[in-house]
Amino acid sequence: MSGKLSRLALAVAAGLAGFGMVGSTTSFGGPSLSAPQPTVRRLTEAQYRAAIAEAFGPGIEVVGRFEPDMRVGGLAAVGASAVSITPAGFEQYDAIARHIAEQVFAEDHRAELVGCAPGSEDPDGARCAASFVTRAGLRLYRRPLSESQVRGAVARTIAGAQKLGGFDAGLQAVLVGMLTSPDFLFRIDVPARAGARDAIDSYSKATRLSFLLWNAPPDDALLAAAASNSLDTPEGLRTQVDRMIASPRFTEGVRAFFDDFLQLRDIDNLSKDALIYPAFSTTVAAAAREQTLRTITDLLVDNKGDYRDLFTTRRFAMTRALGPIYNVPVTASGWSIYEFPEGDPRIGLLTQASLLALHSHPGRTSPTLRGKSIRETLLCQEISPPPANVNFAVVQDVNNTTLKTTRQRLEAHLSDEECASCHKATDGLGLSLEQFDGAGSFRSTEHDEPIDVSGKFDKVPFSGVAALGQLFHDSPKVSQCLVSTVWRYANGRTVEVSDRPELDTLNASFAANGHRFVDLMRTIALDPRFYLMPRVPLAPSVVAADPQPSRRGRS
Amino acid sequence: MTKTVSRRNFLLKGALGGAAVTVGIPLLDCFLDGNGTAFAATLGGGRLPVRFGTWFWGCGMIPERWVPQAAGTGYDLPPQLAPIKAVQDRVSVLTGFDVQLDGKANLPHISGNTAVRTGEASDTWQGITGPTFDVLISDAIGSGSYFRALDLSLDGNPQTSYSFRNGSSMNASIPSPAELYQKIFGPDFHDPNTADFKPDPKYMVRQSVLSGVSEERSALLRRVGADDRSRLDQYFTSVREMEGKLALQLQKPPPAEACVRPEAPVAIKGDITDLGVRKANHKLMTQLLGMALACNQTRAFNMNFDTAAAELRRAGDTTGYHQSTHEELIDRELGYQPTVDKFATGSMEAWADFVETLSAIREGDGTLLDNMLVVAHSEVSFAKNHDVTGIPVMLAGRAGGKVKQGQHIRGSGEPISRIGLTAQQVMGVPVDSWGRGAMRSNRAVADILA
Secondary structure, X not given: OHHHHHXXXXXXXXXXXXXXXXXXXXXXXXXXXXXXXXXXXXXXXXXXXXXXXXXHOOOOOOOOOOOOOXXXXXXXXXXXXXXXXXXXXXXXXHHHHHHHHHHHOOHHHHHHHOOOOOEOOEOOOHHHHHHHHHHHHHHHHOOOOOHHHHHHHHHHHHHHHHHHOOHHHHHHHHHHHHHOOHHHHEEEOOEOOOOOOOEXXXXXXXXXXXXXXXXXXXXXXHHHHHHOOHHHOHHHHHHHHHHHHHOOHHHHHHHHHHHHHOOHXXXXXXXXXXXXXXXXXXXXXXXHHHHHHHHHHHHHHHOOOEHHHHHOOOEEEEOHHHHHHHOOOOOOOOOEEEEOOOOOOOOOHHHOHHHHHHXXXXXXXXXXXXXXXXXXXXXXXXXXXXXXXXXOOOOOOOOOOOOOXXXXXXXXXXXXXXXXXXXXXXXXXXXXXXXXOOOOOEOOEEOOEEOOOEEEEOOEEEEOHHHHHHHHHHOHHHHHHHHHHHHHHHHOOOOOHHHHHHHHHHHHHHHHOOOEHHHHHHHHHHOHHHHEOOOOEOOOOOOOOOOOHHHOOOO | OHHHHHHHHHHHHHHHXXXXXOOOOXXXXXXXXXXXXXXXXXXXXXXXXXXXXXXXXXXXXXXXXXXXXXXXXXXXXXXXXXXXXXXXXXXXXXXXXXXXXXXXXXXXXXXXXXXXXXXXXXXXXXXXXXXXXXXXXXXXXXXXXXXXXXXXXXOOOOOOOOOEEEOOEEOOOEOOHHHHHHHHHOXXXXXXXXXOOOOOHHHHHHHHHHHHXXXXXXXXXXXXXXXXXXXXXXXHHHHHHHHHHHHHHOXXXXXXXXXXXXXXXXXXXXXXXXXXXXXXXXXXXXXXXXXXXXXXXXXXXXXXXXXXXXXXXXXOOOOOHHHHHHHOOOOXXXXXXXXXXXXXXXXXXXXXXXXXXXXXXXXXXXEOHHHEEEXXXXXXXXXXXXXXXXXXXXXXXXXHHOEOOOXXXXXXXXXOHHHHHHHHHHOOXXXXXXXXXXXXXXXXXXXXXX
């Protein structure tokens, strides 16, 4: 197991190598590679939900707690290639599956979803069971069931029906089995029968494609394309990719990527001190996450925009719950786009409440956490964990009468060389966001002292977050980080040395196409390399740290 | 006592020895000795099942205010330990057991914790090489009960867990008393003391469906690479555990005299990061856990009172416990950090409450705690500088008579892996040495063995 993890961790480092940030990790001299291996990814919670909706419609509720995702290199999509299912996790999947199956066989859904019953021509219901299992199996397993799988399911249905005194009870139990089977819970490549050693079959291709673009399993049209092998031709693939990107479901796929990339899920576990931040609540937190996702898809999908403009946009998705945090009147119910005026401190992604609140303490801001997350997430840079024996005594006393602002207190930090090496990287960026408090509301002073929002990014001095946003907009590091993150998300693994040429091409085409996010997704989806089984290094030489989100350093 | 025991023994033999076990896995092995007849021979020799658990608190303690001066029984209680006064006779305090970093960096709040749990300091959880010792123990004792282990957290976050099979397989926690109640005492709960028992055929059908799932195992494992094979194998192990659980549902559970199905808990209002609210929630969780143990629903648990790098706070304060450990100035008159002191003492109050609650459940002619071994520990000793020497550990329970209680034992710089090794041996794990590198040890902490 550790070999796999090391390899995954390696990718974190390799992802950075292209930017020359972590020099030492580039020199691992090409480890020997395995034979091409099928990828095995566990469905994420969102994917599981989408799969149930695809198979049984949106009327079926999915209730329960899922085994938590694990992030590797910051992405749950990469962690999905490393996780398994624990006994307690399996119990949860089983309970969720039983609840789903009950609903499918309940009176209000049965006719539509099962649609048959034993009768004079089908006395034990074998035909009905076969028809249900074949239909549900195609959707759930994302490929047709084998004859023996259908036969086994029918036999278990009939045996179960006898024990339980009813056909439905037997078939319902079989459905639970399908919902807890590895064919459903994991996405496991099936190698192509003919062709190159690293080729996967059409259904595996359809699965990779639909989870990339929709974060959901293939629909009927895509399954049909897989059945006719048309995905194996460039035209056939292009037809499906165009169709899927034009679909409203593509928005879901883009949301899923940014939710993972920006680690917005952590907002679910965010708590703020109610006395210090009375405007903040779980409703506000959920709305802040939604705001960020809607702002992103408005720009990138609806307006086919330039990724870099996310850092300078004044168009924020807005809803009533967020009015108090942003201090803007919101009269309309639901969501609308609110345009902040020129000169307003709200500009770009960095000033959204979601990220500001997520990377703060429960009762105060943290320029260090904010700076660290910006460096790690948006710039793909690695920030070392703090040394163990730090002398904090000089640093902080929130009631310090001479060091009134966070900046003054943190700058005291920089007098210590050991601290300074990392805090220079994090705090400089974080301090420019100090005009936003721990819940994301604007303030211009701290303890009556005006807040200084000057800083340096890549040696360029700036003042205020609008100027920083512009620097981010213009920085190749920002767009290259996006490209490598999308690639890792798509492939569910870290970047190996052998992947560099592909990433170089992607970076070039992304820049040439005006940094259009949609085009980036399209390029990956059309690239034959996206449909190959990867070779993974056999002897990892570098292990990079990837602390779990719940245990990361706090300062 | 003898009377109780023979009745229990008889009933167990009657219930288990005579039942037809239909699944092809050794799910009942832990009840049986090599001949498949005697009960619980490997469970510490006790006649009642011996349970194991851990209790975790964050950010350690202030050594001068926590470490007792005197060794042995009747040890003194410095101010931060004062809350355990009422349960001191049941709690052993282990001090001066060290983490040897073996030249690795001390990654704050992780190195110490991984070292205590796995016998080797690691700077990430994902990088650990082996299971945590609680998993080794629950593998040995847990598979014959409905839940192999219960992982519990009180901060509302299922990811707060220090129980890992390997770096990519964390045992996620049940993050609230309400969820714990639902899981244990919800619709699938069989009261072991009800007179009538009819096996429900639906469990049989579910079992046969799962065995259909298991049939795919070998074909699937052949298709994938070595790492993925071990992941999928772990999934199939989980499936088999579920099959085992369903098999238990088909048998009349042995009576459990202390078992009373509790009322559903009423959620505590307020900010769960607030120390007072946390303690109230912990009390609720402990009561449910105690009944889950008494009702034989599980034999192993991990209770996380707080996270490593404690996120506890007091409502209204800008600075929480963890930040205070680093930032609070040492009060010149007192000679210590007063806010940190309060949180450390508060954690000990919760621990005392935990021990007291489990001692209050009568079982046989003793208490539930008598048939338990609980290892309580933190991830650092002095949090201010993330010190991993002398990480505080406490033990509670007699483990069915295998353990002497109420002592202060000094480790004198010996590796802290000795404690994990001792716990495994007490619980019947066949292991003679444990840990890696400088942390490898083959010496149990003999002073606690009865």
